[in-house]
Amino acid sequence: MNFPSVDFPWFGNGTVIAAIAIIHVMISHGIAIGMTVLTVSAEYRAMKKKNNELNELAKKMAKWILIITTTMGAMTGVGIWFSTTVLQPDSIGSLLRIFFWAWVVEWIVFITEVVLLIIYYYTWDKCQTIAQRKKHINLGIALALFSWLTMAIITGVLAAKLTPGNWIETKSFWDAFMNPTYLPSLGFRMFLAVMLAITITSFFVRWRLKNKELQSEMLNVFAFWGAISLPGTIITGLWYLKSIPAETYDMIVWSTGMSDTMFQVINGVGLLLLIVFLFWITVKPKTLPWVLSLVVFATSLSFIGEFEMVRESIRKPYIIYDYMYANGLLAEKQDEINEEGYLVNAAWATYDTVDQYTTKAEAGRDIFIGQCLICHTENGWRSSRAMANRVDGWSEESIKTFIPTMHNVRKAMPPFMGTEEELEALAAYLAKITEQENEVAANE
Incomplete structure (x- = not known):
């Protein structure tokens, strides 16, 4: 409401943020955190067994951690900041005011993590004696700890x-940070990060390594951590589900676009595959099927994408629950905006009232930009989000009648805020873009 909107009309604003965020989570969890744990563990096993080949393989893993986290990881991290600042300025502004010092600390921790990673990799070959190798492993443990601390801070914000929680009433930083889902969410992400690293790295170990003995050694490390992480992921995941509001719990399956049966089957099969995979690398690591490693690799990436999509979707109609709606409007301002009008409170709007515009549809476009655009588009590849498709065949009067009740019919929708004249203007605009889309289709 206080900032102009940037529009990705075909792709969708929310999709832009989601695409960047999912890639970043895969890297920050699976590579920076999970793979670091596996790498340090492999280095320790190599030292204990005096296995130079395993030590060299661990070094290669450290190299890829360094390359991926300082390129794609860094770019997508900045990309999240840039995209959310542009597309959800009210939301990111509120979070910055709440968590300013947490983010300051997180940046210090992140810089320390990068420095440790650089030192960890580039001092690898200088550690030849057992005493030097032990110090190097301790450095790796410190790196893993700082990687985890980065996640621990960001998880409080997310x-x-x-x-x-009680922040709604108290506005206390600690009430916001130590919120009801903080610990279960942190635990779930911690174990999930290691599981993701295992499934990603196992595929490349199986694909690239020709030495079966070396492959077996590395998979033994993965089996050890998998035996801890898979039960940990399940337990903390159930804890997380019990900690979220009942309204959001009911939206989990809906947010995936699946039926209840399909959701249960797909996720059940995915879990079964992980169990079979871990059992296989524990009992017969040398015979791990290439196809199984590939399927588990793809399944784990799909699950991360699903989890992040669900986590964002079940918060609807809010972007900060019970405080700010997905379109950036504050819940406590609803009565005030309904009385005074939306346009007069929108700093970027062309005019303050509908009467000042040349047509109602022009005023409706400003209202659409401010209240609808973050989730919807005029048209585009996602027909369920494209308003020209959603209200196709509706009369302007039908649209006007539905808008004030839409949040009761569709739980993910924020309530419309504005005067009767602004409601009519929005309905006029939606009817206009539908008519234009139909004309374009007829002429093709």
Whole structure:
């Protein structure tokens, strides 16, 4: 409401943020955190067994951690900041005001993590004696700890968006940070990061390594951590589900676009595959099927994408639960905006009232930009989000009648805020873009 909107009309604003965020989570969890744990463990096993080949393989893993996290990881991290600042300025502004010092600390921790990673990799070959190798492993443990601390801080921010807890009343930083889903969410992400690293790295170990003995040694490391991480992921995942609001729990399956049966089957099969995979690398690591490693690799990436999509979707209609709606409007301002009008409170709007515009549809476009555009598009590849498709065949009067009740019919929708004249203007605009889309289709 206080900032102009940037529009990706075909792709969708929310899709832009989601695409960047999912890639970043895969890297920050699976590579920076999970793979670091596996690499340090492999280095320790190599030292204990005096296995130089395993030590060299661990060094290669450290190299890829360094390359991926300082390129794609860094770019997508900045990309999240840039995209959310441009597309959800009200939301990111509120989070910055709440968590300013947490983010300052997180940046210090992140810089320390990068420095440790650089030192860890580039001092690898200088550690030849057992004493030097032990110090190097301790350096790796410190790196893993700082990687985890980065996640521990960010998780407090992310979890507060869904369950701000007593912060709504107290406005206390600690009430927001130590919110009801913080610990279960942190635990779930911690174990999930290691599981993701295992499934990603196992595929490349199986694909690239021709030495079966060396492959077996590395998979033994993965089996050890998998035996800890898979039960940990399940337990903390169930804890997380019990900690979220009942309204959001009911939206989990809906947010995936699947039926209840399909959701249960797909996720059940995925879990079964992981169990079979871990059992296989524990009992017969040398005979791990290439196809199984590939399927588990693809399944784990799909699950991360699903989890992040669900986590964002179940918060609807809010972006900060019970405080700010997905379109950036504050819940406590609803009565005020309904009385005074939306346009007069929108700093970027062309005019303050509908009467000042040349047509109602022009005023409706400003209202659409401010209240609808973050989730919807005029048209585009996602027909369920494209308003020209959603209201196709509706009369302007039907649209006007539906808008004030839409949040009761569709739980993910924020309520419309504005005067009767602004409601009519929005309906006029939606009817206009539908008519234009139909004309374009007829002429093709």
